[in-house]
Amino acid sequence: MCIFCSIIEGNIPSKKVYEDDEILAILDISQTTKGHTLVMPKKHYENFLEMPAEEFGRLMEKTKDIAARVVNNLHANGCNILINTNEVAGQTVMHTHVHIIPRYDENDSISIQFNENKLDLDEVLKQINQD
Ligand code: AMP
Ligand code: ZN
Secondary structure (H helix, E strand, C coil), rough: CCHHHHHHCCCCCCEEECCCCCCEEEECCCCCCCEEEEEEEEECCCCCCHHHHHHHHHHHHHHHHHHHHHHHHHHCCEEEEEECHHHHCCCCCCCCCEEEECCCCCCCCCCCCCCCCCCCCHHHHHCCCCC
């Protein structure tokens, strides 16, 4: 059983932010920034690409409500919503989850940087839209 399934089953303690029949939100143990929260489906899916769209939709709907509460009540100035998908993207727990990372200022303890690459956009589009 994966570590998040063990948390969902109640076999490993967690700090619950939200729970219903389908979804659990807990404080991330790392607290990258204050209030760092993980929202996960109770059903084990390795990554969100494996989830039925309706279930993913409900997960994101709930994530929005929880993020609003976390940001407002902790007086954050914004947040990053992150889903690491597969090892190459930094996923370490193979039970899909959404990170809510409240942001307080540009020098808080997380930085996300988009580097530029010289790619032919038409060629990229062609590849994405092939059958
Ligand atoms: P990811 O790298 O996207 O797979 O994120 C996994 C996250 O789970 C990391 O941010 C960890 O800090 C967090 N984590 C791992 N174990 C626990 C735990 N027992 N309780 C709460 N968060 C955890
Ligand atoms: Zn699991």
